[in-house]
Amino acid sequence: MNNNINVAIIGGGPAGLAAACTLYEQGICDVHIFEREHVLGGVLFQCIHNGFGIHHFKEELTGPEYAERYIQKVNKTDTFVHTDTAVIDLYRENEALTLVLLGSKEGLQVFTARAVILAMGCRERNRGNINIPGSRPAGIMTAGFAQRMVNLEGYLPGKEIIILGSGDIGLIMARRLSLEGVNVQGVVEIQPFPGGLTRNIVQCLNDFHIPLYLSHTISNIFGKQRIDSVEITAIDNQLEPDTKNRFTLPCDTLLLSVGLVPENELSVKAGVILDEATRGPVVDANCMTTVPGIFACGNVLHVHDIVDYVSEEAARAARTAAQFVNKSLTDKDGIRMLAGNLVRYMLPTKVYTGKPTIVSLRPITPVEDIVLYAKRNGEIVYKKKYQKILPSSMIQFELPALSGIEPVEVFFAGEET
Amino acid sequence: MTDTIICTVCPLGCSLIVEHKNKTIQSISGNRCKRGIAYGEQEILDPKRVVTTTVKIDGGIIPMLSVKTSAPVERGKMTEIVRSASQMRLHAPVEIGTVIEKNICSSGADLIATRNVAKISDSAC
Numbered sequence A: 001m002n003n004n005i006n007v008a009i010i011g012g013g014p015a016g017l018a019a020a021c022t023l024y025e026q027g028i029c030d031v032h033i034f035e036r037e038h039v040l041g042g043v044l045f046q047c048i049h050n051g052f053g054i055h056h057f058k059e060e061l062t063g064p065e066y067a068e069r070y071i072q073k074v075n076k077t078d079t080f081v082h083t084d085t086a087v088i089d090l091y092r093e094n095e096a097l098t099l100v101l102l103g104s105k106e107g108l109q110v111f112t113a114r115a116v117i118l119a120m121g122c123r124e125r126n127r128g129n130i131n132i133p134g135s136r137p138a139g140i141m142t143a144g145f146a147q148r149m150v151n152l153e154g155y156l157p158g159k160e161i162i163i164l165g166s167g168d169i170g171l172i173m174a175r176r177l178s179l180e181g182v183n184v185q186g187v188v189e190i191q192p193f194p195g196g197l198t199r200n201i202v203q204c205l206n207d208f209h210i211p212l213y214l215s216h217t218i219s220n221i222f223g224k225q226r227i228d229s230v231e232i233t234a235i236d237n238q239l240e241p242d243t244k245n246r247f248t249l250p251c252d253t254l255l256l257s258v259g260l261v262p263e264n265e266l267s268v269k270a271g272v273i274l275d276e277a278t279r280g281p282v283v284d285a286n287c288m289t290t291v292p293g294i295f296a297c298g299n300v301l302h303v304h305d306i307v308d309y310v311s312e313e314a315a316r317a318a319r320t321a322a323q324f325v326n327k328s329l330t331d332k333d334g335i336r337m338l339a340g341n342l343v344r345y346m347l348p349t350k351v352y353t354g355k356p357t358i359v360s361l362r363p364i365t366p367v368e369d370i371v372l373y374a375k376r377n378g379e380i381v382y383k384k385k386y387q388k389i390l391p392s393s394m395i396q397f398e399l400p401a402l403s404g405i406e407p408v409e410v411f412f413a414g415e416e417t
Numbered sequence B: 001m002t003d004t005i006i007c008t009v010c011p012l013g014c015s016l017i018v019e020h021k022n023k024t025i026q027s028i029s030g031n032r033c034k035r036g037i038a039y040g041e042q043e044i045l046d047p048k049r050v051v052t053t054t055v056k057i058d059g060g061i062i063p064m065l066s067v068k069t070s071a072p073v074e075r076g077k078m079t080e081i082v083r084s085a086s087q088m089r090l091h092a093p094v095e096i097g098t099v100i101e102k103n104i105c106s107s108g109a110d111l112i113a114t115r116n117v118a119k120i121s122d123s124a125c
């Protein structure tokens, strides 16, 4: 096989799959997906619950069903699929993008591509990323690891479980384990509001009478060989521990659901600059990173809560990657995008003259009755009212086509400032 | 009796206060739109959920097959359905959409496969 290819897609999860479909529709041939696992689909096969695809397919699918639909679509294209193949290095040299692959059958291989789409997804924060004092016994794992164990391998992580963090994966696992007869003692969340979707609070915790300890954290872990209990402490308004308000709960397993981080070791090797807030690459309106020809989409770019948006973003990235390969991507001077009041992160950081752009952002904290503004030289270019904004729900809007080069500020404020 | 439940129809998540007696709704308040009323009635009188779980499968590329009920079922039947699925044992290959058990636990819904599991020998991809 010729190792000089058109487009390399790194990662065969929903982002990579959607990118491959769009490249095919755009008439781009010689597209290759590299996936380190044995099957395509990414993290979706372990997400056996339903609630996927409502937006995109207008019906409620489970994670595996969503994945199967896209895999079937990709199988109908002429995309080359390399499973059991990890990309271990990526760099740009004289216009060419070079990928170093490690395959279980082929061993080491080197490919060059005209464009690369990063679709490596994210990984979970673990105990090393947060700070819990106490001993280091067995029985502490991330919620996603437990999800894989139960749903793909078929065994239970323990009999008595506590979950730290109220992110969606932790909530989903609370229900999954309860249904399997495991005693879920509670979910402990440091913030005064839950990290996951309301629907999951209702259907995963309330349905099973699992307590949610908001404004609480785990202050100590006990156990010699295996964890046997944890100490839980209330947190006051200043985010300081309230030592008078503290109790201990027994458990044999602690699941961590304390957030996801885009998987960008490879991007950094390629010289891609990362955004401090998203931990994903800095991208322009074309989903192109700071390295020409390298595009990013899905959870490697920023953590999404709804997979439908991952697929849409990947389609956008693939459309511009196709233009790049066809040498019709000619955007030059960009308009800078600035994140203002109550915006935790926003992307892209740059949009182009004369083109409407989808902007994605997350608020810092929950607020009711607030207005999202995009302003330029004091003039409103976009405005939308929200009855409620939540950090757990990403917001997307279409910024209209603009001219000139003055920056645009996006922020939340009360009605008309 | 008074129950406080959270409406999950839209992201606003209103707290609904539902007064009910002998399986009849007396009043619902706290909703910001009328969809909350329908949700509150359904949740108190006849709460339903789609159940998703796994079934053991032999000879496949993975040892577990993900499954779901073909329609929402009575909430009270969830545990029984999951327990019943955990007793089953299948053989690969299984195709997505295959009915694993009709009218599972007399719930009115079928248990169906939500993925393909190829045989371990012919696992091309």
Ligand SMILES: Cc1cc2nc3c(=O)[nH]c(=O)nc-3n(C[C@H](O)[C@H](O)[C@H](O)COP(=O)(O)OP(=O)(O)OC[C@H]3O[C@@H](n4cnc5c(N)ncnc54)[C@H](O)[C@@H]3O)c2cc1C
Binding pocket: A010, A011, A012, A013, A014, A015, A016, A034, A035, A036, A037, A041, A042, A043, A044, A047, A085, A086, A087, A088, A119, A120, A121, A122, A123, A124, A143, A144, A145, A147, A168, A169, A172, A260, A263, A266, A297, A298, A299, A300, A304, A305, A306, A307, A310
């Ligand atoms: C544990 C976990 C559980 C989740 N549960 C839910 C949920 O219940 N509901 C929900 O809506 N969202 C959930 N999410 C979010 C979900 O990940 C996204 O909605 C979606 O799957 C992201 O798609 P993606 O293609 O960007 O990433 P992924 O699905 O993570 O796919 C990335 C793929 O890239 C591959 N890869 C990575 N690095 C390399 C490399 N160097 N070489 C080759 N291949 C590589 C990986 O093996 C993987 O298959 C979960 C995320 C995680 C981590």
Ligand code: SF4
Binding pocket: B007, B008, B009, B010, B011, B012, B013, B014, B030, B031, B032, B033, B034, B035, B036, B037, B039
């Ligand atoms: S009552 Fe209406 S506004 Fe409130 S959460 Fe339900 S659907 Fe949304």
